[in-house]
Amino acid sequence: MKNILVYSDRPESAAELVSAGQLIAAATGGTLRALSVNAPDLSAFLAARGIDVLEVRAAGDPVTDAAQMAAALREAADRSDAGVILLSSGRRGKEIAGRLAQEIGAGCLTDVGRLDVVAGRITGVRYALGGATEVFQAVATDRQVLALRPGVFPEAPEGTPGSVQSLDVQLPAPRVRLRAVNAKAGDGADIEKAEVLVVVGQGLAEQGELALAERIARGLGGEVACTKPVATDRRWLPEDRIVGLSGKTCRPSLALLLGVSGQVQFTVGIRDAVTIVAVNRDDQAPVASLSDYFLPADLKAVLPELAGKFPGP
């Protein structure tokens, strides 16, 4: 079981897994293959990156049923003699990871942000204690399932084309059926790439104040991002603007945090910023010791005053 199998239903994530898989293959001498399920476009995309693809065609929507996906992956791993199975640690991938690991008796690491291979042993680095620490872990079982944080590994470029072979699998009867799909609102802003971020937290009292934060962000040439409750509870901004453990990891040169308390789960997403500036009325909030510059003040007064220094809409 010296080979490596990669799977994600999203092309960008799958391409990231290919580059991580190539890194492992180079160190262990294994061969890299990819699985694709009901997605001929994905098969072609991966084959163009030099990978041999095992393609499954099945009735229904196996991609939405983690039990069916675990069965398909198990079969593909057996046929390709794969000991390392790489998945993306997005929501779907993470769900499949645990099920597959259970069914093949494997140890599993999810949300892996860095990988190291020393003397054939893979070490993964992930957050623990809500992001307060990083743990360095290695899977101790013969087979291992590793789910890698999306957006961390580079996407593999095109190379000498690989092949696409069809794989017959016996899937268990579906017990999860897809009735409908709704697209989620997102507005295309990419907070991971922004040089300047103005991050709003629950310290903003009214939705109307968002416009002021947006004006400041525009004035500084940046984007508005937010803490999790601002998007998920208040629904003021789309979820792709969330910074943190369950959101995005950002590395701006300047982050201005407005009304953010600075809980660990948030902090992991911003601690790589070059300069952190925060405004909070509580000088004991954890964000005070997380920042380079801290203004203890009430946003009710500060926000309009600060926004007034930048050109209006």
Place this chain on the structure above:
Amino acid sequence: MNILIAMKQVPDLQQVRIRDRKPVLDDVPLLMGDIDRSALAAAVALQEAAAGKKIVLSAGDGNLEDTVKEALAAGADEAVLVIDDRLRDAESAFSARALAEAIRRTDDVGLVFFGEGSADNYSGQVMSRVAGLLGWPQAGYVREIRLEEGKAVLTRSLEDREEILEVDLPAVVSVVSEIAQPRTPSVTAILKAGRKPKTVFSLADLGLDGPQPKAVETLDQLAPQSERKKLVLKSVEELMDVLRSKEKP
């Protein structure tokens, strides 16, 4: 039909201190995780429409009976607990086995709720492992759920889309925090919680007291280093000066 709500005992992260880049966990109180408390609130709301119990399910160390009181006060009818000091900080594969065995010994289970990830590890594995052990269907990241005859209809919230799914029961689901606001129990509810029924299993009761093979080895744990200036500003003018000086030319 009964609903089980799996809740994890986690250290109060706001009280974890870092010394020499290592976490100090002594005397840090244990709590039920935030997202688990949302899961409980969602289960309570769902059962209002149906007949059946809301049962808290947890595997943890000797403090577990204390930690679980809050959940019993916040609307659960009963608790099913697996208690052993080896379950403190247990790896996902082992916690999942303990929970799955306890579920097998509980009557008429239609749904098992989990939080999408625990407040400490956030690895999200236990839910899928439990579903795998039981051979039940599963759906993760659920934002809305209702019951129909023999099945649940739920909304799964993915990064870029939502899926409306129909899942056969019994099933295992994980929920996102926005599914429901955690309930804050009243003082009388807390007083009454101690009298609610509890079923306690030991690992031996579940046939799990033998040596457990390790699935994952932890080689090191370190707090990332970060040095911040921590300068206090006095006015919006000073704030503006800082922002201007950091702006791209």
